[in-house]
Amino acid sequence: MTKEMDYFKSFCKVSKAFGTTIKKTDLLNLIVNSAIESMAGKAACLFLADEHEDYFVPTAQSGLSHNYLHANPLKARKIVSALEKEGHLYFADATSDPRLEHHEAKKAEGIASILTVPVRVKDRIIGVLSLYTASQRQFISDEIEFLQALADQGGIAIENNRLRRRMQKNAMLFLELASDINSSLDIKLILSNLTSNICKTLGMKAAHIRLLDEETGLLKLVASYGLSDEFLEMGATTTTETAQRALKGETIVISDSTTDERIKFKELMKSEGVVSMIVTPILARDQVIGVMRLYSEVEREFPSDFMVMVESLAHQGGLAIQNASMYLKLQEDKKSLEEDIWSHRSWF
Incomplete structure (x- = not known):
């Protein structure tokens, strides 16, 4: 032969x-x-x-x-x-x-x-x-x-x-998030679970979510996973290029945060042990209400399906916030209506 x-x-x-x-x-x-x-x-x-x-x-x-x-x-x-x-x-x-x-x-x-x-x-x-x-x-x-x-x-x-394992993990991640949204109105708990689950499922080192405070103009921390307090303290500002672009609705990928010119806090990134980074907006009703950041401890590439997954999860987080907000508003309206009706019972 x-x-x-x-x-x-x-x-x-x-x-x-x-x-x-x-x-x-x-x-x-x-x-x-x-x-x-x-x-x-x-x-x-x-x-x-x-x-x-x-x-x-x-x-x-x-x-x-x-x-x-x-x-x-x-x-x-x-x-x-x-x-x-x-x-x-x-x-x-x-x-x-x-x-x-x-x-x-x-x-x-x-x-x-x-x-x-x-x-x-x-x-x-x-x-x-x-x-x-x-x-x-x-x-x-x-x-x-x-x-x-x-x-x-x-x-x-x-x-x-x-790809097959990532599809399975992605499906489970969405299922867990949907379960959290359906079972709780505690936004901090939902977003805290989201940051930890997204890191464990997608192989990221750390993540945090900040929501925009319209009164102060700062990004307030509501959930984080895998990051030190010192690192988290520097993230409230909205003046960095990545924050400004994310607040305009853009997703940014940084391959090496220790050398990229768009990153202000390079030494802090290095000491924290983070290299690659994704910054994506959190939207509710087409309005950017916050920012989610994901960090990798090694330089890595993020394929298109990975990015779609990250952006979809951020969007789901925005929906969770919107749903909870609407529910609480309904509760307040219901209470006001009950009090109003009670105050006029003497009419009957």
């Missing part, structure tokens, strides 16, 4: 798995095993970047010992930089190549050559797929392209899994 047929069969197997399984782990394990079988390798491992640390974490592997995988973590930033420049990394002799560390560990593991390609999601490198051989060998362009194609399949599997 030709190599082309091996590659074709591997892709058929992976494609069929995409249609029949929903488990990300099953798909990723199939990908690393397909790499080993089709390319006659000793082992293969798919690593994913840890968002909080500069490491690649082994996510699916075959043929490598636990001690080898976890004794010497791969530094992500250095590898990503090299892959963006070269497209792939090839180490003919992994036990002596100066670009690699821990030569003795590789020798003890029986590793000779290594071929590494990036795992991408929307042109962003989120991990690597590495093939290990037991004897030194060269890789032709077809082999490199095949391994890259498998890595791309891994990226698709990871992204599909993330």
Whole structure:
């Protein structure tokens, strides 16, 4: 059987798995095993970047010992930089190549050559797929392209899994918010639950909600999660660019709050451990009544569906405030009416 047929069969197997399984782990394990079988390798491992640390974490592997995988973590930033420049990394002799560390560990593991390609999601490198051989060998362009194609399949599997989990979490978040609105008129409690739930569900470090005080012109804190008192004290002003734009109905995304020129309190952001930020208005009856801010402890991108979710939740918070306000107004009107009727009972 030709190599082309091996590659074709591997892709058929992976494609069929995409249609029949929903488990990300099953798909990723199939990908690393397909790499080993089709390319006659000793082992293969798919690593994913840890968002909080500069490491690649082994996510699916075959043929490598636990001690080898976890004794010497791969530094992500250095590898990503090299892959963006070269497209792939090839180490003919992994036990002596100066670009690699821990030569003795590789020798003890029986590793000779290594071929590494990036795992991408929307042109962003989120991990690597590495093939290990037991004897030194060269890789032709077809082999490199095949391994890259498998890595791309891994990226698709990871992204599909993330989207599916995000849809499930989003649905639960809306259900919890709707339940809170239906079961309570305590606005502070509803918004407090919203800030904590949105952080836990969407993977954010912190959040806070401020409502506009029309008398003072300040943004008064009504709910927060994950932030220090010192940090919260500086948020009442409406003179910052992000606050002014949000109060005009615009949603702002800050990729790095410690360097962005629109941010006044860079040092405070840095000491608080927040990097990326979303600022979105809270509306009631098409009028901006407040601002919700979300913070991430790492620099990250926010896809369009994520932003729609955030803006929708802010809008739901505005509806909750509006509903509670209308209910309280009705209660006041009812009380006034009862008192008025009682004062005129002597007419009857």
